[in-house]
Amino acid sequence: MDGAVPVVLGAFASAFVALFSEASARADTMEAVVLDYALQCQGCHLASGQGGGDIPSLHGVGRLAQFPGGREYLARVPGVTNASIDDARLARLLTWVLERWSSDDLPGDFTAYQAAEITNWRTPLPNPAAARAGLTADP
Numbered sequence: 001m002d003g004a005v006p007v008v009l010g011a012f013a014s015a016f017v018a019l020f021s022e023a024s025a026r027a028d029t030m031e032a033v034v035l036d037y038a039l040q041c042q043g044c045h046l047a048s049g050q051g052g053g054d055i056p057s058l059h060g061v062g063r064l065a066q067f068p069g070g071r072e073y074l075a076r077v078p079g080v081t082n083a084s085i086d087d088a089r090l091a092r093l094l095t096w097v098l099e100r101w102s103s104d105d106l107p108g109d110f111t112a113y114q115a116a117e118i119t120n121w122r123t124p125l126p127n128p129a130a131a132r133a134g135l136t137a138d139p
Contacts, residue, residue, distance in 0.1 A: 060102055061101070062101075065105075067136060074098070075113065090118050091114055094118070
């Protein structure tokens with residue numbers, strides 16, 4: 001029985017280290033996303049995500065993802081396509097913005113953006129206002 005205690009303690013310690021490492025990695029990723037928002041988005045959309053003037057609020061913008069083409073639209077607005085971060089970070093940032101300020105408005109089957117989607121869609125819309133109006137227009 002004496003040999004069982006070190007084995008149990010060793011297993012517990014290994015599980016604790018793995019859990020701590022995973023939590024630490026999530027915290028590092030979250031910190032990076034918040035920093036990316038501050039550097040890439042906050043200048044126009046403000047810390048609150050409210051925007052102002054001609055800059056749209058990020059609150060409720062997830063409702064656009066409910067329309068056909070809406071997911072792509074959100075990835076192609078100028079502030080997104082011109083962000084100076086790689087596609088994987090941009091996918092995480094766009095997902096974070098939508099989940100933070102618009103989670104109640106997202107479609108039930110919403111999934112996180114993937115780097116490949118951003119790569120495919122990283123071309124600014126020629127006329128974002130017209131594209132947005134086209135998304136929400138009644139057929």
